[in-house]
Every structure is written in C-alpha cells, then in structure tokens.
Amino acid sequence: MATVLITGCDRGLGEEFTLQYAARGDRVIATCLDPEAFGKTHRLGANVEPVKLDVTDETAVLQLAAKLDGVAIDVLINNAGIPGPHPALEETDLTLWRSMLEVNLIAPFVISKAFAGHVAQSEQKVIAFITSRMGSIGLNNTGRSYAYRSSKAGLNMVMKSLAIDLGPREICVLGIHPGNVSAQPGRGLTVSESVACMRDVIDHSGPHQTGTFYNYNGQILPW
Structure with missing residues (x-):
C-alpha cells in the first residue's frame, strides 16, 4: 500500500486521482478547500483522509508537513491549479x-x-506536477492565454530544476499533461481515462525518468 498526497481534490482531476488511488487500497491524503463537502459527496474508506489546505497559504503548508512528520509519501501529486480562461x-x-x-x-x-x-x-x-502542453514553448502555435501559458511554462522550469536538485535523494520529478479532458462524450478524454493513464505513467517512473515532460499517454513532450 502506497501513501499518496494530492492537492486540489475538491473536483476534477484531483477528485478522480483520490478515488482511483483509494479504490486500489492506497492511503490517500486528499487536500481540499472544503474537506467536509468532499466527504459528504463520496463514500470514503478509512484509507482516505480529506485535509483542508489552501495551497497558497505557506504557513498552512508547513503546518501540514510538520503534522505529517515521519510519514513516508510515495507519490506527491501537485494538481491544484487555475485552469483558465484563455483570453486574447x-x-x-x-x-x-x-x-x-x-x-x-x-x-x-x-x-x-x-x-x-x-x-x-x-x-x-x-x-508529479499536473502541468499542460500549453506551457510548452515549442508547441505554442496559436498565441493567446498569456497568464495560463506563462504559469505552466514556469512550472515546467521549476519541475526541471527540482529534478536536478532532488536527484541525489533519488526522487523522480515529473511533469504530466492530462490531455484534452472533456465532460462531453466524444470531445476528448474523460476525467477517469485521463487519470488512469497518468497513474500508469507515475507507476512506471523511476530515477531515470526524472525531469521528463510527459503527455498523459507516456509520450515525451517538447519544452
């Protein structure tokens, strides 16, 4: 049984990561803005711990880290984020x-x-960082979305530097694009499909993959 810490679990990808890891029996620490509502929405087993956390509150982050002192976290998924809009x-x-x-x-x-x-x-x-191909400079052929693109391009650089700095500790640091996820059938991946594929990338990663920018399906993306 692995221990997985996931941020941004109130909805979307974070919510689905929690449910999928929990379903296979892993211990999940699911950080949410509203853990009470999350607990009411889902029938959570004893292996899921919803925790209130605003990821922009550094003091709260450090307090949670101190509370979990001595807990070995197999997978840390940085999922929380603002997804859009993408204006001109x-x-x-x-x-x-x-x-x-x-x-x-x-x-x-x-x-x-x-x-x-x-x-x-x-x-x-x-x-693992849930990033976006919109943060790829090489793949930007359409412009727009200055705020979102720059936030994800910056995240990719943070991920790459962490991969180097944490290499001596044998930590594998990955960036993963979740794919074109849509709630409308036939318009893209479902949330469940996206998360299942990303979990597979994470499960098959190790020190030799650190610093890699992946598509949800394991394809390596250009910076």
Whole structure:
C-alpha cells in the first residue's frame, strides 16, 4: 500500500486521482478547500483522509508537513491549479495573471519543498506536477492565454530544476499533461481515462525518468 498526497481534490482531476488511488487500497491524503463537502459527496474508506489546505497559504503548508512528520509519501501529486480562461492579448487580466502565478507556479514549489523529505523516505519517491502542453514553448502555435501559458511554462522550469536538485535523494520529478479532458462524450478524454493513464505513467517512473515532460499517454513532450 502506497501513501499518496494530492492537492486540489475538491473536483476534477484531483477528485478522480483520490478515488482511483483509494479504490486500489492506497492511503490517500486528499487536500481540499472544503474537506467536509468532499466527504459528504463520496463514500470514503478509512484509507482516505480529506485535509483542508489552501495551497497558497505557506504557513498552512508547513503546518501540514510538520503534522505529517515521519510519514513516508510515495507519490506527491501537485494538481491544484487555475485552469483558465484563455483570453486574447487585449483581454488579458493582470489580476487573474498574478493569481495564476501564485496558484499554478509558486504553490507547487512551496509544497514540493515542504514535502521533499517525506517523499525521500518512501519506496516509490515520486513528485508529479499536473502541468499542460500549453506551457510548452515549442508547441505554442496559436498565441493567446498569456497568464495560463506563462504559469505552466514556469512550472515546467521549476519541475526541471527540482529534478536536478532532488536527484541525489533519488526522487523522480515529473511533469504530466492530462490531455484534452472533456465532460462531453466524444470531445476528448474523460476525467477517469485521463487519470488512469497518468497513474500508469507515475507507476512506471523511476530515477531515470526524472525531469521528463510527459503527455498523459507516456509520450515525451517538447519544452
């Protein structure tokens, strides 16, 4: 049984990661803005612990890390993030841009730094960042979305540097694009399909894969 810490579990990918890891019997520490509502929505077993956490609150992050002192975390999934919108140049909202940088870029760094010791104590030793191909400079052929693109491009650089700095501790640091996820049938991957594929990438990763930017299906993406 692995121990998995996931951020942003109130809905979407984080919610599905929690349910899938829990279903296979892993211990899941699921951080949420509203853990009470999360617990009411799902029938959670004893192996799931919903925890209240605002990922932009560094003090709260450090307090949680201290509370979990001595707990070996096999997989840390930095999932919490602001997904959009994706406006054109003239409609770029600087206030939203600053929020995206705080949530999508700085918070995952703070969390990874706080829990690196916990991950290093584990067997699996993986830190995964749910990023986006929209953060790839090489794949940007359509422009727009300055806030979101820059937050994810920055996250990719943080991930790459952490892979180097945490290499001596044998921690595998990955960036994973979840694919085109849609709630509408036939328009893309379902949330369940995306998470199942990403879990497979995580399960098959090790020290030699650290610092890699993956598509949900294991394909390596360009920076």
